Amino acid sequence: MRQLIRALIVDDEEPARQELRYYIEQNADFTVCGEAAGGSEALELAYSLLPDVVFLDIELWDLDGVEVARLLLKQERAPLIIFATAYDDYAVQAFELNAVDYLLKPFTAERVTTTLARVRQLLQQHETPSLAGLLNQLAANRKTTKVAAWKEDRLLIIDPGEIIYAEAQGHQVLLKTHQGILRFTGTLQELEEKLDRSFLRVHRSFIINLDQVREVVPYFHGTYRLLLKDQEKTEIPVGRTYLKDVRSVLGF
Known part of the structure; x- marks a missing residue:
């Protein structure tokens, strides 16, 4: 049986988390392994749950989402990062962090589906016995083209x-x-x-x-x-x- 792609949702607004969870779970090969309302909680959950992808809001109540992304990408097994936010002012920083995508609120089913397809493709490009260690290898080999x-x-x-x-x-x-x-x-x-x-x-x-x-x-x-x-x-x-x-x- 194929292993599910594990997603962590980080947003300090519960309705936004619920909406994103709904769209993600319409895809049979994805599962939401956890939700966090703040940056500190997100880091703790990421270290324990080892998600494959993190949907990350930028304006969090405790930590800046961009800094949370930088810390997540330093993990031995770094997740893919997708910024999911109402603010478009951080697109450049997202680009520089090699974020997979930049989702603007309000979300739509079509836009989230496009993002999930991109995640799926990135993960499938690297054949490993499991998803463990995949992002560490990707971070070591991938350099920006722009x-x-x-x-x-x-x-x-x-x-x-x-x-x-x-x-x-x-x-x-x-x-x-x-x-x-x-x-x-x-x-x-x-x-x-x-x-x-x-x-x-x-x-x-x-x-x-x-x-x-x-x-x-x-x-x-x-x-x-x-x-x-x-x-x-x-x-x-x-x-x-x-x-x-x-x-x-x-x-x-």
């Missing part, structure tokens, strides 16, 4: 290959691209986790696109700078703690 970043008041969705380098400046991360300087809304660490092996962290403040390296320039006291292929011929410092990795990847 990056969301701001250019003034416009949100651009770009291919990672367009990034020449990323630099942390204070509390913001700037992306040097062929379209100019863009602003990434997360941290440098969060950006690094999204990018594939064509990118390398070379300094606590810099990630570079390896395809954009033109030359390795020796610097003072055994340090190096990387000369890039951009029009400005930008030089990026190599931090001492990152030098071993840079040497290994670039072969010098």
